[in-house]
Amino acid sequence: MGESKSRFKKMLTTEFYLLIFLVAILVIMKAAAPDFYSVNNIMTVLNYFSYLLIAAIGMNLIIITSNIDVAAGSIISVVAIVIAFVGKTGAPLPVFLIAGMGTGLVLSWLNGLFITKLNIPAIVATLATTQLFIGALPLVVEGSIYDLPASFTWLAFQAKIFGVIPASVAFAAVITAGFMLFMRYSRFSKKLYAVGNNKHAATLTGINVNKMMVLAFAIAGPLYGICGTIIATAGQRVTTTMGNGFEMTIIAAVVLGGTSISGGSGKIIGTVLGAFILSLITPAMNYIGLSSDWSDAVMGAIILLAVIVASISTLTKNKKVIIVPDQGAASPEAQAQTAPVGTAAPEVK
Amino acid sequence: MESNMETLAKPRKRSGLNFNIALLVILVALILIIGIRNPTFLTYNYMMSVVVKNIMEIGLMALPMTLIVITAGIDLSVGSIMIFSAIAGGMVAQSMGDGMGILVTMAVGIICGLANGLIIVKLKISPLITTLATFFLFRGIAKGMTQGDSVYSYDFTTAVGNMEFGGFPLVLIVFIVAAVVFTLLLSKTAFGRSLYALGLNENATRYSGIKADRTLIAIYVISGVICALAAYFYLGRFSSVKFDVANSMNLKVVTVIVLGGTSILGGVGDMKGTIIAIFIIAVLNSGLTVMNIPIDVQTIIQGTVLIISLIVYSILGERAKKRRILDVSKAGGPGSGSIEGGAAQTPA
Numbered sequence: 192m193g194e195s196k197s198r199f200k201k202m203l204t205t206e207f208y209l210l211i212f213l214v215a216i217l218v219i220m221k222a223a224a225p226d227f228y229s230v231n232n233i234m235t236v237l238n239y240f241s242y243l244l245i246a247a248i249g250m251n252l253i254i255i256t257s258n259i260d261v262a263a264g265s266i267i268s269v270v271a272i273v274i275a276f277v278g279k280t281g282a283p284l285p286v287f288l289i290a291g292m293g294t295g296l297v298l299s300w301l302n303g304l305f306i307t308k309l310n311i312p313a314i315v316a317t318l319a320t321t322q323l324f325i326g327a328l329p330l331v332v333e334g335s336i337y338d339l340p341a342s343f344t345w346l347a348f349q350a351k352i353f354g355v356i357p358a359s360v361a362f363a364a365v366i367t368a369g370f371m372l373f374m375r376y377s378r379f380s381k382k383l384y385a386v387g388n389n390k391h392a393a394t395l396t397g398i399n400v401n402k403m404m405v406l407a408f409a410i411a412g413p414l415y416g417i418c419g420t421i422i423a424t425a426g427q428r429v430t431t432t433m434g435n436g437f438e439m440t441i442i443a444a445v446v447l448g449g450t451s452i453s454g455g456s457g458k459i460i461g462t463v464l465g466a467f468i469l470s471l472i473t474p475a476m477n478y479i480g481l482s483s484d485w486s487d488a489v490m491g492a493i494i495l496l497a498v499i500v501a502s503i504s505t506l507t508k509n510k511k512v513i514i515v516p517d518q519g520a521a522s523p524e525a526q527a528q529t530a531p532v533g534t535a536a537p538e539v540k
Numbered sequence: 541m542e543s544n545m546e547t548l549a550k551p552r553k554r555s556g557l558n559f560n561i562a563l564l565v566i567l568v569a570l571i572l573i574i575g576i577r578n579p580t581f582l583t584y585n586y587m588m589s590v591v592v593k594n595i596m597e598i599g600l601m602a603l604p605m606t607l608i609v610i611t612a613g614i615d616l617s618v619g620s621i622m623i624f625s626a627i628a629g630g631m632v633a634q635s636m637g638d639g640m641g642i643l644v645t646m647a648v649g650i651i652c653g654l655a656n657g658l659i660i661v662k663l664k665i666s667p668l669i670t671t672l673a674t675f676f677l678f679r680g681i682a683k684g685m686t687q688g689d690s691v692y693s694y695d696f697t698t699a700v701g702n703m704e705f706g707g708f709p710l711v712l713i714v715f716i717v718a719a720v721v722f723t724l725l726l727s728k729t730a731f732g733r734s735l736y737a738l739g740l741n742e743n744a745t746r747y748s749g750i751k752a753d754r755t756l757i758a759i760y761v762i763s764g765v766i767c768a769l770a771a772y773f774y775l776g777r778f779s780s781v782k783f784d785v786a787n788s789m790n791l792k793v794v795t796v797i798v799l800g801g802t803s804i805l806g807g808v809g810d811m812k813g814t815i816i817a818i819f820i821i822a823v824l825n826s827g828l829t830v831m832n833i834p835i836d837v838q839t840i841i842q843g844t845v846l847i848i849s850l851i852v853y854s855i856l857g858e859r860a861k862k863r864r865i866l867d868v869s870k871a872g873g874p875g876s877g878s879i880e881g882g883a884a885q886t887p888a
Contacts, residue, residue, distance in 0.1 A: 322843025329836040488680025494673040
């Protein structure tokens with residue numbers, strides 16, 4: 192129990208550090224560029240944060256099961272085109288939102304089946320389907336779908352809470368709250384963590400590992416669908432490449448939030464903080480007066496820094512625990528291998 | 541253990557050869573089909589200046605990547621390293637001359653590779669995450685340095701990028717030399733064998749006395765060096781580059797390697813498969829262009845090729861793995877103690 196308590200402490204500090212970092216950014220921005228807190232800018236940041244977070248929550252589930260989904264961006268591109276087709280007819284938001292979620296569900300579910308039925312590593316499987324999705328889109332659509340009606344862009348332009356806050360924020364809030372409760376209390380989420388921690392042990396305890404993995408993908412799909420809907424409705428023209436490359440930012444948000452890429456750990460609250468930090472970078476640099484050309488570099492550096500900090504804290508912990516017989520360097524490595532960054536069973540009742 | 545000993549006694553790698561022969565058959569069949577549909581494809585000039593030249597940077601980078609994937613690692617930052625080193629070299633060459641440009645390109649390649657290696661090995665961060673982050677970082681630095689503008693080729697890169705000997709491009713000669721070196725490195729040296737060992741079981745490999753850290757760092761540095769090498773040709777060939785031209789190059793390299801029969805899970809694979817796969821992708825790319833098939837269909841076809849090869853390899857995977865383990869233990873001559881023997885010779 193002592194061990195699990197210290198692990199729990201560690202989980203707290205990962206998010207604690209992120210929170211400090213986030214507050215630091217916000218304070219610095221307050222001092223350096225008060226304009227940053229203009230209503231317009233805050234709402235732009237919040238909108239980006241919302242759709243990044245919605246997709247990142249889905250990705251988080253997938254990564255918890257020790258898979259990864261590099262097809263997320265291309266699925267979002269497909270969703271954008273599908274809802275543009277539906278929205279072009281003048282259909283209202285609920286109709287094309289459901290179409291988008293359905294598209295996401297089907298494509299992501301196929302990815303999950305592909306990975307589990309054929310036992311192919313997720314990264315190459317989703318890499319292959321990415322090429323299919325990206326390749327298929329321009330065959331169906333010539334460049335872009337344009338002149339979309341006002342009913343299509345209603346979400347971005349008219350749907351404001353109290354007249355200012357974009358409705359996407361409400362989407363993100365509801366989804367985040369729902370998933371936080373879900374991850375905290377459902378038996379299903381415990382199984383997800385179990386699968387990510389140790390597939391064989393999970394099988395032995397009677398969990399259908401493949402089914403859990405497919406379900407993780409199937410849940411992520413509709414979330415990509417919502418994300419794609421928010422992205423696509425921001426303008427009257429929808430192109431075939433709207434989500435391409437966005438998967439990297441989504442994965443970055445999840446990893447920055449403290450979810451270990453080797454699976455079995457990670458909390459929604461971490462993902463929320465990770466997504467928020469990433470959505471601040473580009474606007475913050477703009478307002479400070481640094482060229483936004485550097486934002487990719489800063490994003491890469493922040494992700495790297497975050498995983499390095501997490502890794503170092505794990506390494507030093509392991510060194511304390513293990514008595515190393517001979518090869519000074521070898522044992523902690525061996526331990527790191529079996530218990531990668533933050534593999535703590537995160538929910539110990 | 542018993543089953544291992546049994547496989548050791550069996551005749552050598554029948555299936556391993558078959559994979560490569562199957563790939564070779566596919567390659568020849570593709571060339572013939574496309575050649576019959578459009579005879580220009582088969583002309584020497586087209587083969588050299590379009591089919592081969594367009595794939596060479598990816599081909600070069602696939603060689604060290606094969607080593608990395610065999611150790612169960614991956615390097616998603618290859619395209620970014622290439623562009624970063626090309627851009628850094630190009631910018632320095634504008635103000636300080638070609639010599640400095642050449643040096644800076646190579647230095648950037650080495651430093652990027654070393655950074656990847658050190659983070660992965662010393663800080664125990666998974667190669668996937670490390671190189672995903674450095675993919676952003678290196679490309680981002682290139683973007684920041686150029687403010688998003690193009691960087692132009694200088695005399696040296698223009699020369700090497702377009703140099704030909706009777707229609708035989710210099711880059712192909714470099715590729716052939718590199719391919720031979722990497723094939724020998726992987727199949728004939730203790731270093732090569734230690735890579736398989738690392739991919740199959742890293743902990744066991746460490747405990748058997750192989751200097752795993754050094755070996756792993758070395759292959760990421762080699763990857764950086766080859767990326768810098770590719771950067772000279774790439775910059776020369778296109779005469780100007782922007783930070784985002786190589787965004788999907790990492791995925792193309794991974795496609796080549798998976799098609800070549802190297803398992804993304806590590807421990808399985810060989811260089812010959814990768815080399816044949818490079819030419820299959822090259823023929824597919826330019827062949828579809830010559831047949832006037834739109835670029836989007838080509839993306840689909842490449843994805844389909846990757847999916848089919850994944851399915852085939854996943855079905856045959858288990859058997860292949862056993863045989864490749866046999867290869868590893870056979871490669872260095874007799875005696876199953878070869879792994880311990882190899883440790884002493886592992887180059888720094």
